[in-house]
Amino acid sequence: xxxxxxxxxxxxxxxxxxxxxxxxxxxxxxxxxxxxxxxxxxxxxxxxxxxxxxxxxxxxxxxxxxxxxxxxxxxxxxxxxxxxxxxxxxxxxxxxxxxxxxxxxxxxxxxxxxxxxxxxxxxxxxxxxxxxxxxxxxxxxxxxxxxxxxxxxxxxxxxxxxxxxxxxxxxxxxxxxxxxxxxxxxxxxxxxxxxxxxxxxxxxxxxxxxxxxxxxxxxxxxxxxxxxxxxxxxxxxxxxxxxxxxxxxxxxxxxxxxxxxxxxxxxxxxxxxxxxxxxxxxxxxxxxxxxxxxxxxxxxxxxxxxxxxxxxxxxxxxxxxxxxxxxxxxxxxxxxxxxxxxxxxxxxxxxxxxxxxxxxxxxxxxxxxxxxxxxxxxxxxxxxxxxxxxxxxxxxxxxxxxxxxxxxx
Numbered sequence: 001x002x003x004x005x006x007x008x009x010x011x012x013x014x015x016x017x018x019x020x021x022x023x024x025x026x027x028x029x030x031x032x033x034x035x036x037x038x039x040x041x042x043x044x045x046x047x048x049x050x051x052x053x054x055x056x057x058x059x060x061x062x063x064x065x066x067x068x069x070x071x072x073x074x075x076x077x078x079x080x081x082x083x084x085x086x087x088x089x090x091x092x093x094x095x096x097x098x099x100x101x102x103x104x105x106x107x108x109x110x111x112x113x114x115x116x117x118x119x120x121x122x123x124x125x126x127x128x129x130x131x132x133x134x135x136x137x138x139x140x141x142x143x144x145x146x147x148x149x150x151x152x153x154x155x156x157x158x159x160x161x162x163x164x165x166x167x168x169x170x171x172x173x174x175x176x177x178x179x180x181x182x183x184x185x186x187x188x189x190x191x192x193x194x195x196x197x198x199x200x201x202x203x204x205x206x207x208x209x210x211x212x213x214x215x216x217x218x219x220x221x222x223x224x225x226x227x228x229x230x231x232x233x234x235x236x237x238x239x240x241x242x243x244x245x246x247x248x249x250x251x252x253x254x255x256x257x258x259x260x261x262x263x264x265x266x267x268x269x270x271x272x273x274x275x276x277x278x279x280x281x282x283x284x285x286x287x288x289x290x291x292x293x294x295x296x297x298x299x300x301x302x303x304x305x306x307x308x309x310x311x312x313x314x315x316x317x318x319x320x321x322x323x324x325x326x327x328x329x330x331x332x333x334x335x336x337x338x339x340x341x342x343x344x345x346x347x348x349x350x351x352x353x354x355x356x357x358x359x360x361x362x363x364x365x366x367x368x369x370x371x372x373x374x375x376x377x378x379x380x381x382x383x384x385x386x387x388x389x390x391x392x393x394x395x396x397x398x399x400x401x402x403x404x405x406x407x408x409x
Contacts (some may be wrong), residue, residue: 009288013295020296032294040290043333044282048275051115051372057270058116061246062098063267064260068253071097081207085197086138088128095124099142104241106149118146118369119274119376126377135374137195143373143385147318147364148187148392151180154361161357162338166348170393172357175403177219181364190388274376281375285367289330293301298326317409318401320346321355325397328359329366329390336360355404363396364389 017029065071075096082099083091098121100212105114121142129136135143141366154176161169192199225233253260292298306319324342328335346352366389374382 006284006288009292012297013291016295016297016300029295030337033291036290036294036387037287037288040287041283043290044248044286045124045279047286048279048282051273051278052272055116055119055211055275056268057271059120059271059274060264060267061249062101062117062120064253064258064263065097065101065245065249066094067258067263068260070249070252070257071101071128073097074100078207080203084201084204085192086141088136089138090126090128091344093124093128095121095128095138095142098124100178101245102146103149106146114146115372116271116274118142119373122373123274123379126379132377133379135379135383135385139377140383140385140388141191141195141197143370144187144191144388144392145184146373147362147366147369147389148180148183148396151176151361157357157361160336160360161343161348161353164340164348164353166343166353168349171407172217172354175224175354175358175400175407176361177215178403179358179396179400181215182399183362183364183392186395187388187392189389191384194384194388230365277378278372278375281371282368285371286331289334289367293327293331293334298323301326315405315409316352318355318404320352321359321401321404324356325359325363325400328363328397330368332368335365351404351408354408355401358400358404359397362400363393366393 013033017033020026020029062071072092075092075094077149078100079091079096082089089095100116100407102114102121105117122139125136125139125142133267146345154173157172157176158169161172189199191197199208222233250260253263302319302322305322306316309316309319318341324335324338327338339360341351342356343350348354348357366386370382370386370389374380374385381408
């Protein structure tokens with residue numbers, strides 16, 4: 001499926017460039033096509049280069065946690081749930097702890113920590129995978145939950161809105177939380193349907209119910225705070241949690257007389273090698289996305305959607321947010337650029353300005369995550385991972401639009 005999409009992006013981009021040349025005499029269409037290929041390949045390498053230090057840092061820290069036993073302790077927190085969702089993974093397997101830490105980092109909005117920890121979890125799950133070039137059920141489940149995971153503190157979105165002159169940058173907090181929660185539940189439900197997972201199991205329902213209750217408590221508490229205090233407490237909670245985790249690893253390793261420095265170096269070496277491994281996968285995906293975007297194919301798609309909804313006499317204001325929504329699963333930096341451009345043009349506190357903020361905060365760069373995670377373990381056949389991930393994105397975007405109209409329409 002990924003091969004079809006990858007080739008399709010190139011073909012659609014080429015046809016669009018050809019139409020621009022034949023119908024409008026745009027002699028620069030093909031030049032833009034080639035330029036975007038070179039630029040995107042450069043971007044892919046720069047992303048990999050930037051990930052090298054981050055991967056080395058966090059996989060080094062995670063290695064300390066593994067050797068001091070704290071990761072194993074954390075794995076027991078979700079063992080009852082994951083043993084039902086993915087029965088092929090043993091309860092005491094190292095992947096469990098990495099999955100817990102990855103989910104916590106995503107919830108706190110700590111993307112730089114979540115990615116390397118998620119790669120570590122994917123590698124641990126790969127050890128149990130009998131078909132090394134094909135994604136296992138457990139890997140697909142983890143990846144879809146990862147790409148659609150709830151973000152409690154979308155700090156970056158608040159920051160962008162403040163920079164663009166919003167009078168209340170955090171007014172999109174509740175809509176983002178609702179939309180990303182819908183995305184997570186949709187992703188889990190789609191995987192459960194394909195893999196025939198029983199979500200009505202008492203243990204599964206207890207975990208999901210507890211998570212929902214926790215979400216309600218967090219929302220209720222943060223909703224009563226003013227803008228400045230919400231931002232302050234959100235940032236404080238995220239940074240304090242991360243700092244506490246690192247110090248806990250170091251203190252416990254010292255107490256158990258484990259050489260933390262040596263453990264860190266071993267983990268950092270693994271992170272460096274991982275960064276090198278994913279470069280070809282990133283280049284392949286980002287080049288295809290780059291030519292698709294630069295050809296103008298996405299703009300044409302958005303205009304067709306606008307025309308269709310106008311013919312159906314449906315409010316088309318949401319269509320101006322679709323470029324960001326359609327780009328987010330493909331490219332995080334591309335979606336961010338489109339979001340800022342929309343807020344610059346329409347205003348950060350306009351309906352569409354708020355809507356692009358909701359979309360940006362409630363969906364994930366699915367293609368990027370699949371490329372990085374599966375590329376790190378050299379999986380070529382991702383089976384239903386992409387379909388379930390995109391379904392979760394669709395649910396998050398749709399819910400975001402509905403909630404946007406509910407709150408601000």
